[in-house]
Amino acid sequence: FHRMGAYTVLLLAMFFIGFSWKIQHLQWRSRLILGLVVVQISLGIFNVLWGLPVETAILHAAVGDLLLLAALYNARRLWKARGQ
Numbered sequence: 001f002h003r004m005g006a007y008t009v010l011l012l013a014m015f016f017i018g019f020s021w022k023i024q025h026l027q028w029r030s031r032l033i034l035g036l037v038v039v040q041i042s043l044g045i046f047n048v049l050w051g052l053p054v055e056t057a058i059l060h061a062a063v064g065d066l067l068l069l070a071a072l073y074n075a076r077r078l079w080k081a082r083g084q
Helices: 004-020 022-051 052-081
Strands: none
Touching: 004 022, 004 052, 022 052
């Protein structure tokens, strides 16, 4: 179930990045979100391969939080930029 959610987040992130990539001042935020998605997926893979060590699980949760915050902030900026 967790992996299905991860696939959904990946698809939504790619869709979101596609929209915000065209706006100049949002490109670095899009790169940040893309980087966080790559790190999040990598940590998820390491969690499975290494048998869920505590440090990796904590980093996976922390990066997920950062990804959510970055996406919400970027969505707000994208909403403002589209409304202008």
